[in-house]
Amino acid sequence: MAEESILTDDFLRELMNVGEVDILVGVPTYNSAATVGQVVQAIRAGLLQYFPRQRAVIINADGGSRDGTQELVRAASISDMQNAAHPRALRTLHSISARYEGDPGSSKALYTMLAAADLLRPAACAVISADSNIEPDWIPRLLQPVYHDNLDLITPLYRRHKFDGLLVRNLIYPVIRAIYSKSVREPYGSEVAFSGRLGSYLFGCDLWSEDLGFAGVELFLTVAAINDGFRLAQAFLGSKSTLEHAPADLVRAMRDTVGPLFWTLEHKPATQPTSSNGDSVLTLGGNPEVTLEPRRINRKRLYQMFVDGVVELEPILKSILSAGTLAELQQRAAAGENEFCYSDELWVKTVYEFAASYHKAVISRDHIIQALAPLYRGKIHTFVLENRDSGGEELERHMDALCLTFERFKPYLGELWNGRK
Amino acid sequence: MALAATQDPLWYKDAIIYQVHVRAFYDSNGDGIGDFGGLAQKLDYLKDLGIDTLWLMPFFPSPLRDDGYDIADYRSVHPNYGTLDDFKSFLDAAHKRGIRVIIEMALNHTSDQHPWFQESRSSRDNPRRDWYVWSDTDTRYGGTRIIFLDTELSNWAWDPVSKEYYWHRFFSHQPDLNYDNPAVREEMWDVMRFWLAMGVDAFRLDAVPYLLEREGTNCENLPETHQIIRDFRARLDREFPGRMFLAEANQWPADLRPYFGNGDEFHAAFHFPLMPRMFMGLKLEDRKPITEILQQTPEIPAVCQWFLFLRNHDELTLEMVTDMERDYMYDEYARDRSMRINLGIRRRLAPLLDNDRRRMELMNGMLMSLPGTPIIYYGDEIGMGDNVNLGDRNGVRTPMQWNGGWNGGFSAADPERLYSPLMLNPVYGYPAVNVASQQRFEHSLLSWMKRIINVRRSTPVFGRGSIEFLYPANHRVLAYVRQWQKETILVVNNVSSSAQAVELDLRRYKGNILVEMFGRNIFPRIGDLPYLLTMGPYQFYWFRLRKI
Numbered sequence: 016m017a018e019e020s021i022l023t024d025d026f027l028r029e030l031m032n033v034g035e036v037d038i039l040v041g042v043p044t045y046n047s048a049a050t051v052g053q054v055v056q057a058i059r060a061g062l063l064q065y066f067p068r069q070r071a072v073i074i075n076a077d078g079g080s081r082d083g084t085q086e087l088v089r090a091a092s093i094s095d096m097q098n099a100a101h102p103r104a105l106r107t108l109h110s111i112s113a114r115y116e117g118d119p120g121s122s123k124a125l126y127t128m129l130a131a132a133d134l135l136r137p138a139a140c141a142v143i144s145a146d147s148n149i150e151p152d153w154i155p156r157l158l159q160p161v162y163h164d165n166l167d168l169i170t171p172l173y174r175r176h177k178f179d180g181l182l183v184r185n186l187i188y189p190v191i192r193a194i195y196s197k198s199v200r201e202p203y204g205s206e207v208a209f210s211g212r213l214g215s216y217l218f219g220c221d222l223w224s225e226d227l228g229f230a231g232v233e234l235f236l237t238v239a240a241i242n243d244g245f246r247l248a249q250a251f252l253g254s255k256s257t258l259e260h261a262p263a264d265l266v267r268a269m270r271d272t273v274g275p276l277f278w279t280l281e282h283k284p285a286t287q288p289t290s291s292n293g294d295s296v297l298t299l300g301g302n303p304e305v306t307l308e309p310r311r312i313n314r315k316r317l318y319q320m321f322v323d324g325v326v327e328l329e330p331i332l333k334s335i336l337s338a339g340t341l342a343e344l345q346q347r348a349a350a351g352e353n354e355f356c357y358s359d360e361l362w363v364k365t366v367y368e369f370a371a372s373y374h375k376a377v378i379s380r381d382h383i384i385q386a387l388a389p390l391y392r393g394k395i396h397t398f399v400l401e402n403r404d405s406g407g408e409e410l411e412r413h414m415d416a417l418c419l420t421f422e423r424f425k426p427y428l429g430e431l432w433n434g435r436k
Numbered sequence: 437m438a439l440a441a442t443q444d445p446l447w448y449k450d451a452i453i454y455q456v457h458v459r460a461f462y463d464s465n466g467d468g469i470g471d472f473g474g475l476a477q478k479l480d481y482l483k484d485l486g487i488d489t490l491w492l493m494p495f496f497p498s499p500l501r502d503d504g505y506d507i508a509d510y511r512s513v514h515p516n517y518g519t520l521d522d523f524k525s526f527l528d529a530a531h532k533r534g535i536r537v538i539i540e541m542a543l544n545h546t547s548d549q550h551p552w553f554q555e556s557r558s559s560r561d562n563p564r565r566d567w568y569v570w571s572d573t574d575t576r577y578g579g580t581r582i583i584f585l586d587t588e589l590s591n592w593a594w595d596p597v598s599k600e601y602y603w604h605r606f607f608s609h610q611p612d613l614n615y616d617n618p619a620v621r622e623e624m625w626d627v628m629r630f631w632l633a634m635g636v637d638a639f640r641l642d643a644v645p646y647l648l649e650r651e652g653t654n655c656e657n658l659p660e661t662h663q664i665i666r667d668f669r670a671r672l673d674r675e676f677p678g679r680m681f682l683a684e685a686n687q688w689p690a691d692l693r694p695y696f697g698n699g700d701e702f703h704a705a706f707h708f709p710l711m712p713r714m715f716m717g718l719k720l721e722d723r724k725p726i727t728e729i730l731q732q733t734p735e736i737p738a739v740c741q742w743f744l745f746l747r748n749h750d751e752l753t754l755e756m757v758t759d760m761e762r763d764y765m766y767d768e769y770a771r772d773r774s775m776r777i778n779l780g781i782r783r784r785l786a787p788l789l790d791n792d793r794r795r796m797e798l799m800n801g802m803l804m805s806l807p808g809t810p811i812i813y814y815g816d817e818i819g820m821g822d823n824v825n826l827g828d829r830n831g832v833r834t835p836m837q838w839n840g841g842w843n844g845g846f847s848a849a850d851p852e853r854l855y856s857p858l859m860l861n862p863v864y865g866y867p868a869v870n871v872a873s874q875q876r877f878e879h880s881l882l883s884w885m886k887r888i889i890n891v892r893r894s895t896p897v898f899g900r901g902s903i904e905f906l907y908p909a910n911h912r913v914l915a916y917v918r919q920w921q922k923e924t925i926l927v928v929n930n931v932s933s934s935a936q937a938v939e940l941d942l943r944r945y946k947g948n949i950l951v952e953m954f955g956r957n958i959f960p961r962i963g964d965l966p967y968l969l970t971m972g973p974y975q976f977y978w979f980r981l982r983k984i
Contacts, residue, residue, distance in 0.1 A: 026908075028939070029909070031910065031937055032908075032909035032910040033910070033935070034721075034911075034912055034932070034934070034936070067760060067764075068720075068764060070721075093724075094724065094907075094911060095723065095724045095727040095728055095731070095905075095907060095908040095911075096909075101724075101728075102758055103760070104724075105720060105722075105724075105725070105760065106720045106722040106724055106725075106911075107722050107723075107724045107911035109911070113601075253925060295655065409644070
């Protein structure tokens with residue numbers, strides 16, 4: 016990827032017209048017409064209100080939309096060409112769109128934005144998901160710590176329901192905390208901000224030519240910031256839409272998150288010394304509370320999908336999991352739902368064995384990720400049951416316990432990773 | 437005899453105006469104050485600079501509590517500046533050199549020392565009582581803003597002599613004349629006739645929006661005011677054809693438009709809102725503030741004209757900007773609070789632009805090429821500085837710096853006697869910045885100003901032509917086409933501090949070649965493709981389009 020120019024001549028011409036900027040906001044899209052208009056309008060309003068004097072640009076990296084997404088983004092521009100005064104805008108605001116070649120995916124989109132940033136030299140960048148429920152005041156919460164306080168990475172904190180973001184709560188956050196010793200609650204944020212410094216660093220990394228796939232590079236951004244000495248913080252933004260991050264296709268969600276997590280473990284070995292609770296990360300705007308309103312979750316179905324997976328995927332699981340772990344899973348699958356419990360310890364061993372197998376590519380890596388999906392459903396069954404009546408503090412205690420288990424078993428991962436098990 | 441009577445009646449469209457205070461230009465009698473004798477001696481300098489019109493600050497007898505805008509006698513000359521005969525001699529000398537003269541006429545108010553006001557306040561029964569606006573209460577016209585916020589708390593002032601309040605829109609020592617009184621209107625026309633008969637070419641009519649008061653209004657831009665202007669204008673055209681009225685009305689363009697009427701009120705008016713936006717555009721490195729205000733500028737009758745300026749004797753006024761824009765301008769151009777006064781910034785051009793020659797050239801380039809008649813404030817042609825420590829707006833009214841010798845060549849008096857201290861600092865002081873030193877070098881700012889004035893005067897397009905903005909996608913480049921009759925000029929300005937590439941859509945001029953107007957070099961012929969130009973920081977081009 017890095018060998019070819021990702022910047023088309025038309026896009027380069029647009030960048031030339033934008034010139035050097037202070038702030039760059041990227042919006043990756045693919046057939047996002049239903050939502051992207053609101054997103055860019057919120058970004059524009061945030062920039063006008065909170066960064067009226069700064070030179071800013073909104074850059075859309077589009078994966079080949081056919082629904083008018085790019086036109087919606089371009090319509091957010093503010094310039095004198097429209098022959099209409101914008102008394103709230105001191106200066107021109109370009110909102111430009113570039114279509115990148117190849118399959119749509121966040122990595123290519125981010126690479127396109129970083130390439131643009133490399134030319135436009137912003138002090139602060141943000142990437143906002145095209146289906147974000149962003150409000151204008153999220154813009155300063157993300158960008159001000161970077162622009163004014165010289166932080167390098169701002170990851171988001173959201174007010175969520177206790178049963179939202181379960182993949183992050185049960186897998187990604189605890190693994191990142193255990194391996195990299197930083198308590199980044201949303202290491203895979205769909206709204207992040209980062210410094211021009213970090214952007215340049217990431218743009219210069221070799222990962223763009225690696226087999227990263229087409230999603231999940233945001234996680235690498237977080238880990239690179241942790242691992243390579245950049246200053247990071249997390250900022251409370253607001254409530255996260257419940258529709259977002261509740262993908263109907265779990266396997267795809269795992270491909271986009273767990274795959275990059277395992278890939279990152281392989282490519283970014285931890286350099287920070289291990290700490291028992293994960294070093295706290297500066298939190299701006301307060302810690303959000305979880306919301307607790309009742310929600311129906313079909314536990315029976317989760318359990319059945321777990322059982323079916325353990326049975327049907329046995330040949331694959333055999334090549335991924337240790338015999339002991341597999342046997343324990345089979346035993347629990349056979350126990351019946353009322354007796355079923357996917358303990359933290361078993362879950363941690365499962366995840367670490369999957370990570371090691373991914374590292375060793377014992378079978379197709381994609382198959383490894385797919386095979387984890389039914390087991391994750393089993394873990395969620397237990398999580399939901401355990402926290403059915405939990406308030407925020409109790410939920411937090413349970414999560415802490417899970418994180419500590421991941422940390423306790425870190426040597427086990429090391430042994431698996433280095434082939435001694 | 438005025439020049440206007442014998443030449444083109446639209447002369448003000450092609451003029452290059454130089455604004456000067458007699459007091460500040462040259463002292464011919466060694467009393468420390470500039471005078472008409474001195475101004476006359478320096479006319480050759482002005483002729484050489486290329487200007488053809490002088491705009492003089494008030495020179496009438498006055499207590500000088502508002503730099504002469506507080507007039508105590510409308511038919512004479514302040515003794516500091518000479519005599520009426522000295523003025524006549526100066527006027528003749530100017531006209532002999534083809535230089536017209538615009539003088540101030542503060543219509544709205546007099547000094548409280550004016551005999552009219554002294555009579556008016558002497559008793560409520562005095563025949564001149566009704567020449568000013570009196571009231572037994574200070575609550576009338578409550579919807580009227582206070583203009584000099586830094587010094588005035590009300591538009592009414594208590595007169596302890598006649599025990600009533602009098603109305604004043606400016607300083608309390610400047611009572612407003614009562615234009616509802618026909619005798620006042622007749623008298624003020626008679627004053628103007630006095631100077632017109634002497635040969636004065638034009639008046640800058642001061643503070644015209646405020647002539648009348650009506651309850652329930654903001655007492656600005658009232659319909660009756662326009663009737664008064666139309667009446668004065670009709671008399672002017674009838675008795676002194678070819679002379680000109682220039683409006684001083686710090687208003688939004690749309691509010692100012694009625695002062696042109698159907699070509700039967702003012703000939704010309706200052707475009708106040710454009711000026712701060714030129715500075716804003718430069719600092720933002722974005723043409724948007726400039727193009728937006730010009731988009732909002734209404735068409736004016738063909739015989740009328742906008743007068744454009746970068747700096748003048750007043751503060752850089754920020755009345756005609758939004759609060760956000762004002763805050764930005766203060767932060768960028770007047771971070772030191774002592775530089776601020778009223779709703780504006782009391783600084784000269786060179787210090788505002790960090791003494792950056794490239795920015796001074798660009799700003800003057802825009803001044804000379806945007807639609808209108810340009811005004812150069814005295815001393816800005818050599819990059820004079822300011823002294824904010826002098827109080828009020830006196831920091832931009834220091835003596836002209838002619839050379840590096842005694843008093844900067846301004847006066848033979850002892851320095852202590854000068855009406856104002858000279859600039860002495862190492863950057864802007866007269867040893868560093870003066871006419872004599874700049875006359876010696878071809879590449880001095882003064883020499884450059886002479887060249888651009890000369891180029892501007894080489895065509896009527898800039899003064900009379902239409903404008904069409906090109907809106908290239910690069911917002912750091914301000915490009916427009918000026919057209920008059922068969923002549924077309926393309927102007928391209930890079931308002932940024934960095935080099936820029938810009939593509940211009942010039943397809944409608946396909947086949948033309950571009951001739952750069954300063955060096956007369958030829959640029960490639962316009963074709964079907966966007967016309968690519970690369971520009972250095974703050975660079976500008978003037979191209980004449982030629983179809984050969």
